Amino acid sequence: xxxxxxxxxxxxxxxxxxxxxxxxxxDHVQQALLAKYAGALTGLTQGFGQRYFGQLLESHQAAQxxxxxxxxxxxxxxxxxxxxxxxxxxxxxxxxxxxxxxxxGEMHARIGMDPSYLAGLxxxxxxAFSAAIACLSLDASQQALLLQCVRKRVGADMVLQLSGAxxxxxxxxxxxxxxFQVEQFSRLLSELSNREASSxxxxxxxxxxxxxxxxHGFPAASLYGLPNGQLLAGKRSAPxxxxxxxxxxxxxxxxxQPCACSTCYPALITVPLIxxxxxxxxxxxxxxxAGSLQPSVHGILAAIGREAARLLLxxxxxxxxxxxxxxxxxxxxxxxxxxxxxxxHLLALLDGMPSGERWVAVLAIDGFxxxxxxxxxxxxxxxxxxxxxxxxxxxxxxxxxxxxxxxxFLLYGHGAEVQLDSLIASIVHVLEQPIDLGSEHVQIKLxxxxxxxxxxxxxxxxxxxxxDLALIRARHKGNSHWHYYDAAMDExxxxxxxxxxEFSQALARDELVLFFQPKINLHTHAVIGxxxxxxxxxxxxxxxxxQFFPAIEATDLMRLLDSWVxxxxxxxxxxxxxxxxxLPVSVNLSAMSLKHxxxxxxxxxxxxxxxxxxxxLEIEVLETLSQQExxxxxxxxxxxxxxxIRIALDDFGTGASSLVHLQQLPFDTIKIDQRFVRxxxxxxxxxxxxxxxxxxxxxxxxxxxxxxxxxxxxxxxLLELGCEEGQGYEISPPMSEETLALWLMEWHAGAAMPA
Numbered sequence: 001x002x003x004x005x006x007x008x009x010x011x012x013x014x015x016x017x018x019x020x021x022x023x024x025x026x027d028h029v030q031q032a033l034l035a036k037y038a039g040a041l042t043g044l045t046q047g048f049g050q051r052y053f054g055q056l057l058e059s060h061q062a063a064q065x066x067x068x069x070x071x072x073x074x075x076x077x078x079x080x081x082x083x084x085x086x087x088x089x090x091x092x093x094x095x096x097x098x099x100x101x102x103x104x105g106e107m108h109a110r111i112g113m114d115p116s117y118l119a120g121l122x123x124x125x126x127x128a129f130s131a132a133i134a135c136l137s138l139d140a141s142q143q144a145l146l147l148q149c150v151r152k153r154v155g156a157d158m159v160l161q162l163s164g165a166x167x168x169x170x171x172x173x174x175x176x177x178x179x180f181q182v183e184q185f186s187r188l189l190s191e192l193s194n195r196e197a198s199s200x201x202x203x204x205x206x207x208x209x210x211x212x213x214x215x216h217g218f219p220a221a222s223l224y225g226l227p228n229g230q231l232l233a234g235k236r237s238a239p240x241x242x243x244x245x246x247x248x249x250x251x252x253x254x255x256x257q258p259c260a261c262s263t264c265y266p267a268l269i270t271v272p273l274i275x276x277x278x279x280x281x282x283x284x285x286x287x288x289x290a291g292s293l294q295p296s297v298h299g300i301l302a303a304i305g306r307e308a309a310r311l312l313l314x315x316x317x318x319x320x321x322x323x324x325x326x327x328x329x330x331x332x333x334x335x336x337x338x339x340x341x342x343x344x345h346l347l348a349l350l351d352g353m354p355s356g357e358r359w360v361a362v363l364a365i366d367g368f369x370x371x372x373x374x375x376x377x378x379x380x381x382x383x384x385x386x387x388x389x390x391x392x393x394x395x396x397x398x399x400x401x402x403x404x405x406x407x408x409f410l411l412y413g414h415g416a417e418v419q420l421d422s423l424i425a426s427i428v429h430v431l432e433q434p435i436d437l438g439s440e441h442v443q444i445k446l447x448x449x450x451x452x453x454x455x456x457x458x459x460x461x462x463x464x465x466x467x468d469l470a471l472i473r474a475r476h477k478g479n480s481h482w483h484y485y486d487a488a489m490d491e492x493x494x495x496x497x498x499x500x501x502e503f504s505q506a507l508a509r510d511e512l513v514l515f516f517q518p519k520i521n522l523h524t525h526a527v528i529g530x531x532x533x534x535x536x537x538x539x540x541x542x543x544x545x546x547q548f549f550p551a552i553e554a555t556d557l558m559r560l561l562d563s564w565v566x567x568x569x570x571x572x573x574x575x576x577x578x579x580x581x582x583l584p585v586s587v588n589l590s591a592m593s594l595k596h597x598x599x600x601x602x603x604x605x606x607x608x609x610x611x612x613x614x615x616x617l618e619i620e621v622l623e624t625l626s627q628q629e630x631x632x633x634x635x636x637x638x639x640x641x642x643x644x645i646r647i648a649l650d651d652f653g654t655g656a657s658s659l660v661h662l663q664q665l666p667f668d669t670i671k672i673d674q675r676f677v678r679x680x681x682x683x684x685x686x687x688x689x690x691x692x693x694x695x696x697x698x699x700x701x702x703x704x705x706x707x708x709x710x711x712x713x714x715x716x717x718l719l720e721l722g723c724e725e726g727q728g729y730e731i732s733p734p735m736s737e738e739t740l741a742l743w744l745m746e747w748h749a750g751a752a753m754p755a
Contacts, residue, residue, distance in 0.1 A: 017098045024156045030149040031092055037136065037146060038089035044132035048085045048124075080104075085125060088153055101157050102164030109165040122158040123303045126151055188216045192307035205315045206233030209308055213285055220286040232281065271301050273309040279339055280309050337381055338388040341402035343464075346410055349400060350460030353414050358453040361411045361424055361482070362467040363431070366445045366475070368407035373628065379437050383444065386435045394427050410464065424448060424482060432480065447474045448482030469493065499551040503536070507560060511537045514568055515734040516585075518743070519705060519727040522719050527747060529584035529618070531727065532569050533734045534561065553590070562593040563602060570606050572737065573613040581744075586618035586648055586669075591625055594633040600640075607643060614644035621665065623651045623673070630664045638666050648705075652693070670697055674708025674728070681713055687721060694722040 021027065084104060091097055129150045133143050192212070206223045210233045213221035222234030271283040283305065333345040341349065350360070365371075365387070372380040384407065391401050391409060399413035411427070428448065434441040449470030451463055458466075466485040474483035506512060516530040536543040552558050569587050576583055593599055607614050619640060621633070637647050648669035672693060680686040690706070697704035706718050709728030718726060732743060 017093070017095060020098075020156050020159050021093070023159065024152050026093065026149075026152040026156050030152060033146065033149050034089045034153060035092070037133075040136060041089055041129055041132045042086045044135055048082055048128050085128070088125065088157060089129075089150075093153065093156060098160050101160035105161030105164030108161070122154050123306055125154045125157075129154075188212065189304050189307060192304060192311065201315055205311055209283065209311075210234040213283075218285045222284045224282045224284065225280075234284075269301070271305045271308075273305050273312060280312055283308060335403040338385060338403050340388055340409070341400065343402070343404045343410075346400075346402040346404065346412070347460035347464065349402075350412060350463055353412075353456075355456040356414060358414050358456055358458075358463070359412065359420055359450065360453070360463040360467045361420075361448055361450045362404065362464070362471050363409045363411065363424075363428070363446050363448045363482075364405070364471055364475075365407035366447055368444075370628075371442065371444075375437070375440075375442070379442075382437055383435055383442055387431055387444075390430050391427060394423070394430065396423070404464065410467070412463075420450065420452075424450065428480065428482070445480050447471060447477075447480070449474055449485065450482055451485040496551050499548060500555065500557065502538075503548050503552055504557060506536055506538070507557070507564065512561075512564065513537055513542075513736065514565070514572065515542075515736060516740045517727055517734040518732050518740075518747075519586075519725060520731055521724055522706075522709075522715060522726050523724050525747075527583070527744065528725060529586060530740065531586045531588070531620070532565060534565055535734075553592075558590050559593045559596055562589045565589075566603070567606055570610040570613055570617065573616050574610045577613060577616075582616060584616045584618060584646075586620050586646075588620040588622070588650060591622065591629050591633070594621065594636060595629060600636055603640060603643070603645075617644075618646040618648050618669065620648045620650040620671065621667070623649055634664055634666065641666055641668075651707075667702070669703040669705060672704065672706045672723070677706050677708040677714060677718070677726075677728070678710060680717060687717070690718070690723060691721050698722070 084100075087097065087100075126147075130147055133146050133150070136143070136146075138146065209223055210221045220234070223232040225232050269285040271285065272279050273281040273283060331342075333342060334340065335342045350358070365383070368380065368383075371383060384403075387409065388401070388403070391411070395401060395411065396413065398415065399411065401412075402410050404410045411424075428446050431446055432444060434443045449467040449472070451466040451470060453463055466489070469489045470483045470485040473489065474481045477483070513535050515533045515535050517533060518527050519529045519531060520527050534545055536548060549558075552561065566587055566589070569585055573583075573585055619637075621637070625633075641647060646669065647665070647667040648671055649665060649667045650671045651673040652670050670693060672690060676686045676689060680690065694704060696702075703725060704723055706723050706726035707728060709715050709718065709726045709730045711730055714728075715726070715730060718724075732747075735743060
């Protein structure tokens with residue numbers, strides 16, 4: 001077998017079938033092997049003709065050339081291509097078959113098909129047979145040998161078709177300059193196709209590709225690994241500048257087509273290496289001629305990219321894997337969307353870094369779920385791809401980037417000489433520039449967590465965890481902030497987990513108790529109800545919610561607490577009703593509980609136990625709900641109202657969604673946030689806001705309750721503004737049930753009333 005043959009200077013000069021077989025390395029042994037499996041393979045590739053012309057017409061240039069001439073002949077041509085596909089394996093390559101191949105190439109030229117498309121579309125034959133070979137009961141080495149025979153047979157057919165097409169005098173023929181490109185790239189394709197997959201190692205393959213390109217007339221060539229643009233081999237004749245960064249982005253987004261761009265050479269031709277359906281690398285070829293890439297070589301360049309990717313996969317030990325196994329092997333190390341290293345691969349890279357100072361930074365897009373909700377996930381994916389393409393060119397040597405979450409990127413590097421503050425600030429600045437999505441521009445905000453490992457002894461998983469802790473702290477500052485990890489964060493996390501464990505035990509041991517804060521009519525002093533608050537009896541003292549809520553608010557313990565509070569509240573209401581003390585009670589429930597699927601069934605179960613007290617219960621919903629959360633729970637609150645429960649909007653006036661909630665949520669009561677009330681004397685603007693709330697409540701028929709009444713001047717001023725219901729320490733602090741009973745007796749007797 002001759003593996004180092006190259007195409008002659010002109011396809012039209014190829015006359016003898018023997019010369020063509022020698023050129024591609026095809027002999028009678030391989031022909032016999034194909035004949036053995038021909039029936040099975042062609043039986044598995046029915047419908048190839050339709051796929052062949054469907055692929056061809058996806059090209060805009062090809063469609064423009066062919067559609068005016070095809071008309072009703074498309075079905076006939078499809079059938080002829082299916083038959084030709086069948087004959088490639090089922091009939092021996094003799095003079096009769098060679099003549100038919102030349103005639104087929106001539107026919108394609110007559111209907112206006114550019115000859116170069118034949119070379120590129122020849123890969124469709126190979127892809128179809130490759131998929132069929134994977135279905136046969138053969139071991140990996142047998143499949144590889146059979147596929148190599150198929151490649152050589154299809155290669156011979158392509159040479160024959162091209163010779164027939166180029167011999168035809170036609171105004172549709174490509175011009176001489178294009179023909180030179182066709183031959184130049186086709187010679188390169190021939191060498192790659194005839195190279196044994198097992199003959200190259202991963203370490204030598206990049207340099208082999210560069211040297212091969214140099215032998216075929218390219219003054220400079222470079223191979224870049226995707227997606228970080230790392231130079232694998234070649235001269236830095238084509239650095240990853242803005243033009244190449246855009247091409248890398250397009251390649252990752254699914255545009256796997258070769259293209260040309262202008263940089264330091266008159267023109268650079270970029271060829272993506274696509275393997276397992278994923279971009280593996282980018283081959284950059286420098287040419288001396290300026291101008292865009294000729295359409296006549298697109299198909300050949302795409303085939304070059306696939307052949308080079310075949311060798312690359314073989315070099316890293318994936319050539320013997322099935323397509324499904326290759327896909328799994330790829331996805332085990334790389335993110336399927338961006339092509340960046342995934343969490344598993346990143347941890348291995350971090351653990352494998354040289355000893356010495358290391359750094360890790362996690363950058364997260366704030367509010368990314370809102371982009372997906374507003375524009376759709378396709379646009380969200382494009383935002384992520386844009387971020388990936390913007391980050392990689394900015395990283396210094398020895399650094400890298402990967403994707404570790406839905407909208408999180410991990411950056412890592414080695415060495416203390418990196419000006420980390422400056423680097424992160426620059427990256428954040430670039431990422432926060434508007435992203436053009438065609439229909440609109442999107443501007444994102446980011447938060448970041450950074451960790452330095454000066455000893456170089458931390459494992460990758462530890463570095464990632466610490467960076468995440470720093471990210472949480474950064475997000476407490478707001479958008480566009482980052483925070484450095486320090487050892488105190490681990491201690492805080494340890495204490496938080498201890499507190500969470502202790503609270504879980506407190507629930508089981510019945511160490512929680514309800515406290516009650518009265519609400520009154522500010523004008524008549526009549527008690528109109530109480531708000532339920534929870535306290536934790538711990539070590540002989542009562543702990544307020546502010547001390548343990550941070551430990552449980554993002555866990556299922558919060559939902560368990562809400563369930564306990566609601567159950568205990570109804571039990572108290574039932575007891576009070578039996579004692580002829582019907583006192584309305586309001587309960588504050590978390591968004592986590594309200595959104596849970598079991599919320600309404602839980603409420604219905606509890607009301608079935610205490611059916612007479614629903615009219616005395618009011619559920620308070622925090623105004624800090626997001627708009628999306630409000631939409632999720634609106635129908636549940638309507639159902640609660642149908643059961644006789646009243647709904648209050650708590651802490652109204654400080655959240656960004658306040659006015660939206662007035663329209664979205666069904667509620668009976670508005671509770672003015674205590675931060676407005678406490679400062680109304682010092683800040684007169686607060687009075688204007690409260691006055692507007694009074695007016696709104698009056699016109700909409702809703703009750704208005706002021707929280708945080710802590711002095712007589714505030715009490716009096718609220719009455720002057722028209723707010724007649726309130727609660728606060730000037731009236732009474734929260735108290736236990738026993739103390740509440742005594743307070744009520746004294747209040748009604750006048751002893752507890754403030755002067």
